[in-house]
Structures are given as C-alpha cells and as structure tokens.
Amino acid sequence: MSTTISRNDLAGFNQAGFDQMLDRRIDPVWITQARKDAWSAFESMGWPNPRDENWMRSDLRGFKLDRYQPIDETETQSVENAPVRLLQGVDVGGSLRSENGLVTLESLDPKYAAQGVIFGSLSRCAREHSELVKKHLHSQIDIHVDRFAALQAAMWTDGYFLYVPKNVVVDKPLHIHAAMGDGKVDLTHMLVVLEEGAETTILFESSSPSDDAGGFHCGGLELVLNARSNLRFVGLQDWGCGAWHFAHKRARVGQDANLQWTIAAMGSRFAQVDQQVALVGPGASSHVNGVMFTRDKQHLTYNTIQQHSAPHCTSDFLYKAVLQDRSRTVWRGMIKVDVGADKTDGYQRNDNLLLSDNARADSIPGLEIKADDVRCTHGSTSGRVDEELIFYAQSRGFTRVEAVRLIVTGFFQQIFDRVTIESVREALGVAIARQVRQYE
Amino acid sequence: MSHILRIENLHVAVDGKAILRGVNLEMKFGETHAMMGPNGSGKSTLGLAIAGHPNYVITEGTITLDGEDITAWEADQRARAGIFMAFQRPVAIPGVKTADFLRHAATNVRRPDRKEGEDLIPMRDFRKELKAKMSQLKIDTEFARRYVNDGFSGGEMKRAEILTMAMLSPKFSILDETDSGLDADAVKLASASIAEIGRDKMGLLIITHHDKLLEHNPPQFTHVMLGGRIVETGGAELARELHDHGYERIRKTYPDAEAANQEMLAKEEAVVV
Ligand SMILES: Nc1ncnc2c1ncn2[C@@H]1O[C@H](COP(=O)(O)OP(=O)(O)OP(=O)(O)O)[C@@H](O)[C@H]1O
Ligand SMILES: [Mg+2]
Numbered sequence: 001m002s003t004t005i006s007r008n009d010l011a012g013f014n015q016a017g018f019d020q021m022l023d024r025r026i027d028p029v030w031i032t033q034a035r036k037d038a039w040s041a042f043e044s045m046g047w048p049n050p051r052d053e054n055w056m057r058s059d060l061r062g063f064k065l066d067r068y069q070p071i072d073e074t075e076t077q078s079v080e081n082a083p084v085r086l087l088q089g090v091d092v093g094g095s096l097r098s099e100n101g102l103v104t105l106e107s108l109d110p111k112y113a114a115q116g117v118i119f120g121s122l123s124r125c126a127r128e129h130s131e132l133v134k135k136h137l138h139s140q141i142d143i144h145v146d147r148f149a150a151l152q153a154a155m156w157t158d159g160y161f162l163y164v165p166k167n168v169v170v171d172k173p174l175h176i177h178a179a180m181g182d183g184k185v186d187l188t189h190m191l192v193v194l195e196e197g198a199e200t201t202i203l204f205e206s207s208s209p210s211d212d213a214g215g216f217h218c219g220g221l222e223l224v225l226n227a228r229s230n231l232r233f234v235g236l237q238d239w240g241c242g243a244w245h246f247a248h249k250r251a252r253v254g255q256d257a258n259l260q261w262t263i264a265a266m267g268s269r270f271a272q273v274d275q276q277v278a279l280v281g282p283g284a285s286s287h288v289n290g291v292m293f294t295r296d297k298q299h300l301t302y303n304t305i306q307q308h309s310a311p312h313c314t315s316d317f318l319y320k321a322v323l324q325d326r327s328r329t330v331w332r333g334m335i336k337v338d339v340g341a342d343k344t345d346g347y348q349r350n351d352n353l354l355l356s357d358n359a360r361a362d363s364i365p366g367l368e369i370k371a372d373d374v375r376c377t378h379g380s381t382s383g384r385v386d387e388e389l390i391f392y393a394q395s396r397g398f399t400r401v402e403a404v405r406l407i408v409t410g411f412f413q414q415i416f417d418r419v420t421i422e423s424v425r426e427a428l429g430v431a432i433a434r435q436v437r438q439y440e
Numbered sequence: 441m442s443h444i445l446r447i448e449n450l451h452v453a454v455d456g457k458a459i460l461r462g463v464n465l466e467m468k469f470g471e472t473h474a475m476m477g478p479n480g481s482g483k484s485t486l487g488l489a490i491a492g493h494p495n496y497v498i499t500e501g502t503i504t505l506d507g508e509d510i511t512a513w514e515a516d517q518r519a520r521a522g523i524f525m526a527f528q529r530p531v532a533i534p535g536v537k538t539a540d541f542l543r544h545a546a547t548n549v550r551r552p553d554r555k556e557g558e559d560l561i562p563m564r565d566f567r568k569e570l571k572a573k574m575s576q577l578k579i580d581t582e583f584a585r586r587y588v589n590d591g592f593s594g595g596e597m598k599r600a601e602i603l604t605m606a607m608l609s610p611k612f613s614i615l616d617e618t619d620s621g622l623d624a625d626a627v628k629l630a631s632a633s634i635a636e637i638g639r640d641k642m643g644l645l646i647i648t649h650h651d652k653l654l655e656h657n658p659p660q661f662t663h664v665m666l667g668g669r670i671v672e673t674g675g676a677e678l679a680r681e682l683h684d685h686g687y688e689r690i691r692k693t694y695p696d697a698e699a700a701n702q703e704m705l706a707k708e709e710a711v712v713v
Contacts, residue, residue, distance in 0.1 A: 394492070396604065
C-alpha cells in the first residue's frame with residue numbers, strides 16, 4: 001500500500017483535516033465537543049438522497065467536496081474586490097467583514113457597546129461570552145438533517161454574533177459582509193439574539209471578487225427573537241456564479257415579537273437553502289420577502305417552512321423569481337400549524353416570471369394544519385414575460401432591454417413595497433437591473 | 441417644420457395570414473387624416489405595422505419617414521424618430537408607476553441617441569411638466585402614482601394615452617379609437633384635448649367610428665379601409681357621409697375588397713370557434 005500522503009489528504013474536509021482544525025483552534029471545551037459530535041454525525045451520514053423530497057429537484061452531481069480545502073485559521077485571509085452593495089447612503093451602527101469565513105474587521109458604535117450590545121466575531125464571542133453563545137448556538141438547526149448541516153456544525157470557522165439586551169434599540173443598521181475568494185470556502189455561522197423588547201436592523205450581504213467566481217459556502221443562520229423584540233433582517237446573496245451555496249436559516253419568534261426578513265438571491269451556480277420561521281409565542285409575526293433573479297445555468301432551491309406553534313400568530317411569505325437563460329428555481333413552501341395554534345393567519349405566495357423558454361420554475365406550496373380555527377392561504381403563478389408589454393414599452397421609446405428591465409422591476413415592486421428600508425430598495429433595484437441580460 | 445410619413449404598397453400578415461393588401465398613404469406634418477372602415481377591415485393593423493409591432497409582419501412595401509426607410513426598424517427606434525400610436529387596447533404594466541414610465545419614455549424620445557443608463561430628465565423639471573400637462577387634460581394628479589394602465593377604466597386608459605402623446609410630442613400620431621369607450625363628456629374632453637395638443641403640431645391619423653372627434657379635429661383627408669386596402673379617399677365630407685349613411689355604398693362599389701373583408705372576418709370567427 002502506498003504511503004504517499006497528498007496535500008489534499010492532509011488539509012481536506014476529512015478526518016485529518018478535521019483533526020488539524022481542532023489543533024489550530026482555541027475554542028471553549030463545549031464547542032470542541034460539539035464539533036466532534038457533529039463530525040461523527042457527518043461521517044455517519046451519506047450525501048442527500050436524490051429521492052428525498054427536499055433534494056429531488058437538486059442536482060448535486062457536479063459538487064465535489066474534495067475540491068475544496070478548509071482554511072487555515074492561523075493565516076490572515078484577504079479577499080479583494082468583492083463588491084458591497086447595501087451600504088449606499090447608509091449610516092451604520094457597526095460592521096463586520098469576513099474573508100473566506102474568518103472575521104477580519106469588527107466595529108460597533110461605542111454608544112451601543114455601552115448599552116451592553118455585543119457585535120463581533122462568533123469565534124471570539126464564543127470565548128468571551130461563552131454562556132450566552134452556548135445557550136443558543138445550533139439550538140435551532142438539527143445537525144442530523146443533512147450532511148451539510150453536520151459539516152457546518154463541525155467545521156464552521158467563524159461567523160457573526162449579535163446580542164441586543166432587553167429593551168435596547170440599535171437604531172442604526174448593522175452591516176455584515178461575507179467575502180469569499182474564487183475557489184475558496186466560507187463556513188460561517190450567524191447567531192443573533194434579541195432580548196425582550198430589543199430592536200435592530202441587520203444588512204447582510206455575501207459576494208465574490210467576480211461574477212463567475214467559484215467556491216463553497218456552507219452556512220448557518222439562527223435568529224432568536226424574544227418577546228416584543230423587533231428585527232429587520234436583509235440578506236443579499238451575490239456569490240459568483242460558480243459557487244456552491246448551502247445554508248440552513250432559522251428564526252424563532254417569541255410573543256408579540258416581529259420579524260421582517262428580506263432575502264435576495266442573485267448569485268451562485270447552485271443554492272440549497274432551508275429557511276424556517278417558527279412562531280413560538282402568542283402574537284408573533286413574521287413577514288418574509290424573497291427575491292430571486294437567475295441567469296445562465298443557475299439552479300436555486302428554497303425550501304421554506306412557516307411553523308406556527310402558538311396561537312394568534314401571523315406569517316406572510318412572498319417569494320418572487322425572475323429567470324433567464326437556462327436557469328432554474330425551485331420553491332417549496334410549507335405552512336405548518338401545530339395543535340392549539342388557533343387564530344393562525346398564514347399566507348404564502350410564489351410568483352415566477354420567465355424571460356426565456358429554456359428557464360424553469362418549480363413551485364410547490366403546501367399546508368399541514370392541525371389546529372381548527374385558522375386562516376391559511378397560498379398560491380403561485382408562473383408565466384412567460386408578455387411580449388405585448390415589451391412592445392408597449394418599446395413603442396414609448398424604451399429599448400428592448402430597458403423594457404424587460406422595466407417589466408422585471410415592476411414584477412418585483414410588490415416586494416419592494418414591503419421593504420421598509422429605502423437604501424435596500426434602491427440597492428436591490430440596482431442589483432436587479434444589472435442582472436438583466438442584453439437581448440439581441 | 442416639414443415631415444412626411446409615406447406608406448407605399450404595404451402588405452402585412454399576422455400569423456401568416458394576409459391582412460393588409462397594398463396600402464398607400466402619405467401624411468404631412470400638421471395634417472389631420474381620418475381613417476374609417478368597418479370592423480376587421482385592417483385599420484388597427486395599419487397602425488400597429490407603422491408603430492412596429494413585431495407580430496405584424498411587413499411582407500411587401502415600405503414605410504418611410506422624411507425619406508428614410510424605417511420598414512425594418514424596431515418599435516423603439518420608430519418611437520424615437522417621432523412615431524406614436526395611442527392604442528385601441530393599451531396593456532397594463534403592473535408595478536411600474538405612470539410617472540416613472542413617462543419620464544423614461546420622454547427622455548428617450550427627446551434624446552433619441554441616449555444610451556441606456558444615461559441620466560433621465562431631472563425629476564423636478566419632469567414633475568412640473570407632467571403636472572402642467574395633467575391639469576391641461578383635466579387628469580387627476582393622483583394618476584401619476586398609479587401603475588401604468590393597471591386597473592384603469594376604459595376611459596382612464598384612453599386619457600392616459602392622450603397624456604402620453606402630450607408628453608412625447610411626436611411628429612406623427614395614430615389615434616386608434618381613442619374616442620371609444622368614453623361617455624359623452626369624456627369624448628368631448630378627449631376631442632378637445634387632442635385638438636389642443638395635436639392640431640398643427642403633428643400629423644394626425646385618427647381611426648374612429650364616431651363623429652365627435654372629427655368635429656373637433658376636422659380632417660383634410662378621409663380614407664376608407666376595406667378588406668385590407670384603402671378603397672377611397674376624400675375630404676371631411678366623406679367622413680360625414682360614412683357616419684350618416686354607413687358603409688353600404690362602399691361595400692357595393694368595391695365588391696372585391698368587400699369579399700376580402702368578409703373572408704378575414706370568417707377566418708376570425710373560425711379562430712374564435
Ligand atoms: N394579432 C392578431 N392575431 C390574429 N388576427 C389578427 C390580429 N390582429 C388583427 N387580426 C385580424 O386582422 C383583421 C383586421 O383587424 P384589425 O384589428 O386591423 O381591424 P380594425 O379595422 O381595426 O377593426 P375594428 O374596427 O374592429 O377595430 C381581422 O380579421 C383581425 O382578426
Ligand atoms: Mg381596430
């Protein structure tokens with residue numbers, strides 16, 4: 001048997017790579033243990049079964065984990081030229097930046113720090129605020145749900161932690177930028193905890209140095225909204241169109257708390273995102289807006305769940321996708337209403353606009369209702385862009401591209417109307433406009 | 441100013457079906473032409489072919505504007521060159537505010553060489569101008585914030601088309617039944633508005649079945665379309681005659697065109713069934 005050990009074996013996403021990572025890191029003991037548990041879960045699982053409902057429309061064949069290497073935490077990471085789009089004209093109260101999954105910049109307005117707000121690198125905060133992080137980290141994500149969740153829980157490199165104490169209002173938005181170099185990895189995790197009555201806005205964006213950059217992002221996101229807290233969360237996913245993007249995103253919304261969550265997905269060649277909002281206290285409400293705009297052979301999948309576990313809660317999910325070229329989107333929406341979650345008001349909708357005959361949008365809404373007194377509505381539409389609209393705009397002097405852009409912008413307007421942050425509306429408008437292809 | 445729009449031997453097909461069969465028409469800037477003819481004779485088709493609708497395929501003949509052959513131009517190039525059509529059935533563009541739409545349209549038409557992404561007319565100037573035009577046309581300013589034709593009543597749509605014409609000040613305007621679907625007062629208002637905005641300031645081709653619009657905009661020429669051809673051209677008195685007595689005489693005088701018209705209608709019914 002050959003004894004040659006390739007560099008990949010040493011530093012890959014394998015046992016050796018995992019052990020090396022543990023050696024490099026300075027984590028609290030509980031984290032190291034959690035990583036080990038997650039690693040053995042990862043080892044014991046297979047890749048997602050194509051017959052699994054959540055994965056049957058996803059094609060993982062082109063994905064090879066051994067093409068990527070974990071980053072070395074002892075080295076300084078630097079990713080140049082990854083654009084930032086959400087900051088235009090925004091006065092931020094703090095910002096974080098990560099490069100290839102390691103936080104390289106942290107700042108927070110001292111006036112918030114003085115009120116007990118914590119905003120910084122997850123690795124650092126896990127050491128400095130161990131109990132606080134321990135209470136919530138990976139509390140909402142089942143690491144056994146799939147191999148990506150397990151891998152992320154075992155090998156997350158760093159991430160972002162925000163803690164807002166009781167009744168503290170962070171009135172300026174907090175900005176987070178994740179940059180990933182071409183062919184690199186981003187295994188970050190975000191944990192946000194809002195105590196009772198706390199309020200804040202997070203602008204989170206991810207990007208690559210070029211439109212076609214590759215890479216592997218395997219991320220986690222957990223939002224904890226305690227009673228009467230208020231969170232506006234905006235996420236703009238703009239990875240290069242060669243990147244693989246896997247993420248589990250969860251939110252728990254407590255009594256009379258309110259979550260307004262906007263997700264815009266523009267980048268990556270393949271995305272598999274599980275997004276769940278659990279309404280766990282009476283009167284909790286969540287509004288989720290999803291914007292997807294795809295091109296080339298992009299394939300984006302969003303599996304969303306609106307989990308109603310308490311009475312008198314509201315959930316309102318609106319996803320809109322525009323597809324070009326041979327791209328594909330899959331949206332699966334599920335409203336689950338538990339026993340006793342009476343007076344639930346659940347709404348979900350997915351509309352798709354196809355700009356090309358070769359694009360395809362799958363839309364699978366669903367309801368699972370175990371309470372009696374509920375109101376749940378859902379619906380979806382998919383259709384080709386109407387040539388009569390294009391002609392109408394052209395007859396008023398718009399070029400064909402301008403006409404398509406106009407119609408696309410109009411299509412998304414319903415979502416923009418629900419986004420209460422003007423700078424975000426504008427940034428999304430610009431991001432959308434630049435996606436529209438030049439048609440001949 | 442002197443501009444000429446010339447249509448020569450125009451043949452147009454839709455879905456491979458011949459509709460216009462050799463239309464000739466010459467219009468000068470400042471003239472008013474009435475286009476009349478029974479249902480399905482090809483009036484809208486002529487307008488849409490001039491405006492550059494991609495489904496209305498010109499199989500023969502030419503359209504020239506000031507001597508330049510625009511037959512193969514895209515609709516937006518024609519709009520920027522000064523051709524406008526107020527549609528019989530304008531479409532709605534959900535999510536796009538009328539004011540934003542008109543600002544972009546007016547910028548492109550006024551600066552035909554504008555490149556995508558270049559600045560639009562300054563917001564303040566545009567708002568002021570739009571407000572003035574809206575009050576001239578007695579349109580509620582709230583209109584500007586509504587989405588283009590979205591949920592508009594039939595009458596509102598026609599008024600919006602007139603407003604668009606006012607903002608774009610084209611060289612040639614084709615008004616396709618801009619007076620239909622309006623109540624008596626609205627017809628009067630629309631007719632007066634068109635006269636105010638259009639008369640002597642552009643060439644007008646008015647497609648209509650009614651007389652009110654022509655009362656306010658007396659045509660120098662009246663054309664009668666039948667079976668995809670202009671079978672007769674006269675003055676204002678011809679419009680009056682057709683309005684008072686219908687197309688009986690025309691149908692009898694031009695049996696070939698009448699046969700072609702019936703044939704098109706029959707096909708149309710076949711499609712509906
Ligand atoms: N998009 C289309 N698809 C199929 N047939 C069409 C289309 N547009 C026009 N036609 C046909 O061409 C013929 C002429 O129609 P057109 O709309 O030009 O008539 P018109 O003179 O404007 O009639 P009206 O007075 O009813 O408005 C009709 O037989 C019509 O069915
Ligand atoms: Mg017509």
